[in-house]
Amino acid sequence: MYQEVILDHYKHPHGRGLRDGDAEVHHVNPTCGDEITLRVKYDGTTIEDVSYEGQGCSISQASASVLNELLVGKDLSDARKIQETFLELMQSKGKLEPDDAMEEILEDAVAFAGVSKYPARVKCALLSWMAWKDATAQVLGGADAEKETTA
Amino acid sequence: MYQEVILDHYKHPHGRGLRDGDAEVHHVNPTCGDEITLRVKYDGTTIEDVSYEGQGCSISQASASVLNELLVGKDLSDARKIQETFLELMQSKGKLEPDDAMEEILEDAVAFAGVSKYPARVKCALLSWMAWKDATAQVLGGADAEKETTA
Amino acid sequence: MTQLPGLLDTEALRKDFPILDRQVHDGQKLVYLDNAATSQKPRQVLDALSEYYERYNANVHRGVHVLAEEATALYEGARDKVAEFINAPSRDEVIFTKNASESLNLVANMLGWADEPYRVDSETEIVITEMEHHSNIVPWQLLAQRTGAKLKWFGLTDDGRLDLSNIDQVITEKTKIVSFVLVSNILGTQNPVEAIVRRAQEVGALVCVDASQAAPHMPLDVQALQADFVAFTGHKMCGPTGIGVLWGRQELLEDLPPFLGGGEMIETVSMHSSTYAPAPHKFEAGTPPIAQAVGLGAAIDYLNSIGMDKIFAHEHALTEYAVKRLLEVPDIRIIGPTTAEERGAAISFTLGDIHPHDVGQVLDEQGIAVRVGHHCARPVCLRYGIPATTRASFYLYSTPAEIDALVDGLEHVRNFFG
């Protein structure tokens, strides 16, 4: 499960640190204590920044780094598409072999495919993504407004 | 376990029915619903009568009949000896082979030796004996005065 | 050999149950007719238990090592099997307990500690019936004593059915919970769920169904029942001892407070306060009966492989035959319905004034295992003015020949004490 890509993101995280934002959320994975504080900054529906700070395992750290790399600069609708695809992959219990289309959408995030085989770790990989979804809903409301829990 | 002697006592019980007495007790075996009402009549320390009525299985019925046969007319000290010997036999879990001395004391009651192998039935066999002990304590007090329970 | 329509191929099935080959009392073939007390276990279930311990044993949840993940998958897989078996809308509605008694106590305690609108207190009423197993009486008596609520119940008709004639007086606006048995373990009666549920819904009361004697013997569909809680127990349905189930409606399980506290049921704990995991985990404190859940899952696979409708048909045919044959025995009195309609495969009776203990003992000497006593339903004995009954109860491996053996055995009992 520890793909090179994941280890790289873990050791050299993208965009780590808290910067100015439109909303801030704090999510915790109660089963292992992983935590993230995450801020989003929007320019209209364009994601200007996702900044974060937290503690946790390599999977949750690398996942936040990948999220930053993938989403910053994207339009919300594209970002949602990426988030949903990532969720689908993570919930696949290792049974989904990412195809070219998926690889194109997820880029580095396909490296997490192997993690989906480990139920105890899926929540780690999803922590920052759920936080992003939640923070986005706070800024832009809409269909995402229901409270998401990462528990 | 159903010795001829036991079946005989069951079908032709001795001294069944309630007659005049110095004390009356009512004992119940809650696990199977066997019940006995028993009266004792003393002439000094001589047992003049043990009368009883109740419902229950052949073992509890026959045991009451044997009790009546053995104890009526005896002096209390002899009766106690019989009661204690019977108790010992019933608690032996089938491991006690009655010897001549015991047979002499228990007479027909040795037929219950086989019952002691069946934990569920031991209480049936002891029901009337515990009731007698209790009733006697009420009349004569003394060492027997602690409440006995057949539960 | 007696042939009845609808029977299973018991000759083949019985090979799955090692204990049925046992001989007792120096060479008597075992005739096991005590299935309402507990069922025997097929090889498939014993193998699943051994395999679990020999290959996968670990504590469940939160482990990142292989064994912990495999054990968790097996344990949670058993939950999926139970959910499907009872047609639960969601697997998260299936709570593993240690037995049906714990399941029923869990419901009573949740309601005792609940907030409104569920809370049982001195202004409210609890309804049960006179044919309940002690495990569906005592928890409610305790709850009534401890909260001041009033305990009410439905009585019984002379032929062993619920007397619902006064249903509107028994279940009232004050009723918070109606808890009753689907199939009685002493009378065999199968109760009319719909009428009771309809009235309970009218007054906004919750409904708890004790399905301990139903789940092993007939298709069980919690959605069709329309109850709020359904309890049953593993050991009566080919599963191991030490495992029971409580199914509850999701909204209720979310709203109601926990019962036992400890590991597994928490979300986060500090010395000052704790929050709880979502159901079902909220109600599963401590290391669960892991191997036993796996064993119950294997039992469900086994039952499904035969088919619950086929099992029901088999037992129905046996019950019809048994009632007919038993009524041929002089002095017999069946306590409960005397036809096979709307009844399960447990038949209680008295035999003249021969005490059930004696009946049971003499049958046992012939290798025939029945249960005698009040069958944890003493109010039924009081109701019918008897100290106890003898009960024969059947399961998927029971045969007409065993019923014949019982009837012959009873003849012997009569002669013996005659």
Added chain:
Amino acid sequence: MTQLPGLLDTEALRKDFPILDRQVHDGQKLVYLDNAATSQKPRQVLDALSEYYERYNANVHRGVHVLAEEATALYEGARDKVAEFINAPSRDEVIFTKNASESLNLVANMLGWADEPYRVDSETEIVITEMEHHSNIVPWQLLAQRTGAKLKWFGLTDDGRLDLSNIDQVITEKTKIVSFVLVSNILGTQNPVEAIVRRAQEVGALVCVDASQAAPHMPLDVQALQADFVAFTGHKMCGPTGIGVLWGRQELLEDLPPFLGGGEMIETVSMHSSTYAPAPHKFEAGTPPIAQAVGLGAAIDYLNSIGMDKIFAHEHALTEYAVKRLLEVPDIRIIGPTTAEERGAAISFTLGDIHPHDVGQVLDEQGIAVRVGHHCARPVCLRYGIPATTRASFYLYSTPAEIDALVDGLEHVRNFFG
């Protein structure tokens, strides 16, 4: 191979545990160091389970047929074995539960519903410690919430021991119950029972000892402990899942009210009221975990055949070796005592800032099973300012070679994330 004084002949013993031969991740030999979560089961226990189901299975108590009598004798025989194992003054003081968590909840609930002098209410205080397992925290939090009693606790010293310096302020005349762990499952710490019991007795408080991590590993003598209740769990001591024990002093068990209501725990039931059987049955509602009790009895026979003092010596030697070897690993921080004195064989640690999940996962890839997380003792993690720990824990079949494998594995983890 490393030779340490006091070790058991693990080469022979390991043959009794089929799972220890298992290979994981395509050919990695299993190194099972998660014994504090649950122990593995010897063949002897699995055989006892199978034999029970294949030959004796029946519901216990009140049966007059052979199987029921044999099953009852086996179940009650297991109670005798437990009583002897813990040196209980009477077998009637041994209550079978489903796990240690139920045992602890049972104590909390008995005291909540008790009459004076035991009753816990808003005038009274409950004392626990900061190193308790959630199963010895949450039941008391629930009791405190529901009765208004005040929950207090002993803190911890920096080296992982109980801080008893303020014992007279923590345990006061208002204290009704002091409940604490004998050996911590996260720190490994073995607590000084005597000092706590002495103070509790001074103020007339009851004492409950959570011996879940002691019973499997050292001789346990409830009389020597001088506690009022002792709880432990079968699955950690070579027994099956689904069985726990609560030992309680006879007078208390007589005086205290029942908890779960149902079959088996009653003396006589009518619709209007019920009376209860004497202990232990008063506290065992419903069909008990029969096979699991028999399995626990077999586990006790197995442990006795080795000798609890020998098991303790073995684990002590291993712990001494493990502490020494682990402290050689750079960046390691042991959370808990860093010597083998007054401690059990569970060792928690952190490794630099590598998250325990990652430590556990990379160890698992090498076949090494440890537990990571807060080990159901989150207040300990809060106390030491860490999110989680990695925990290695040993048992009678653990070897120095497995400790070497762990240390090598940790080196690999460091390089991997370095």
